Amino acid sequence: MLRVGYPATLAAELLSGFPPEVELIPLPDKLDQDIDIDVWIPDPYPMRAIRLWPRLHGVRLVLSLMAGTEWIPGAVGPHVTICNAHGAHNISTAEWTVASILAMLKYFPFYLDVQRAGQWKRRFQASAHYAAITGDTRPLYPPVLLEELTGKTVLVVGYGAIGKEIERMLAPFHVDLLRVARTARTEPKVHAVSELDALLPLAQVVVLILPFTPESQKLIGPRRLALMPQGALLVNAARGPIVDTNALVEALNAGRIRAALDVTDPEPLPDGHPLWSCPNLLLTPHVAGSSPQFAPRSLRTAAGELRRYINGERMHNVVQAAI
Helix, strand or coil, X not given: CEEEEXXXXXXXXXXXXCCCCEEEEEECCCCCCCEECCEECCCCCHHHHHHHHHHEECCCEEECCCCCCCCHHHHHCCCCEEECCCCCCHHHHHHHHHHHHHHHHCCHHHHHHHHHXXXXXXXXXXXXXXXXXXXXXXXXXXXXXXCCCCCCEEEEECCCHHHHHHHHHHHHHCCEEEEEEXXXXXXXXXXXXXXXXXXXXXXXXXXXXXXXXXXXXXXXXXXXXXXXXXXXXXXXXXXXXXXXXXXXXXXXHCCCCEEEECCCCCCCCCCCCHHHHCCCEEECCCCCCCCCCHHHHHHHHHHHHHHHHHCCCCCCCEEECCC
């Protein structure tokens, strides 16, 4: 019988769909003894999971509850098969992405300040903000108090499962969508990442939803930030190190672009870090996937992989095959 270790913080009923021929072993946050298991479901928070790893022996398969698994190979080594939770976070992360785009274009952070100040007439400051961030200094009347998403060009960098879900949710806004992936393909038209420099000047909104790899580290740095149009919105729902933080801080403080971030580099973002006080920025502390449906969806994905593993079938979400 396969022994499957899982975080004891998860409610046992969430694992009711697991195959009956496995033994489920709840793992407390701190183990005071070594334990033998065959399959490990790590805690979603890497630092908590890493603390447990030295106590675990016999692990042949890791079933991550997260889409991103960049920390796992370095912890468990090459002789363990690793599966991610591909598809489990599509909806929540795509919803955060669309919500953050709308929040920034509707100036919700500014209007929250207006609400807290209790000063209705401050709303007219939005016109000055619009002119400053977009460079549109025409004498517009009535005054501009927000912007529209409809009709804008949105560049999605990382056209995988979440990127496709973002596209589906953006459909009612009739945006002009540009898609970028590692390699080009057709139907629909997807550009190769090598074309990114030519595409950035065309987009009013740039969404990052690609995996973090050595190739994607600091993919968006000073030169590519400079290629974005004045007032463009950069949305990072992927991983913090994909963006050069120092360059982003400089671009935000200069009033060149806007940004909405759910991830940062470093992370957690330390108290007093310059990003906290940047203008034209909406920042959430890595929450985009953490809806009430997070654990049930991820565990259903893990249960399906486990059944395929037991039956000797090809697993769907292998990101590292054991050597």
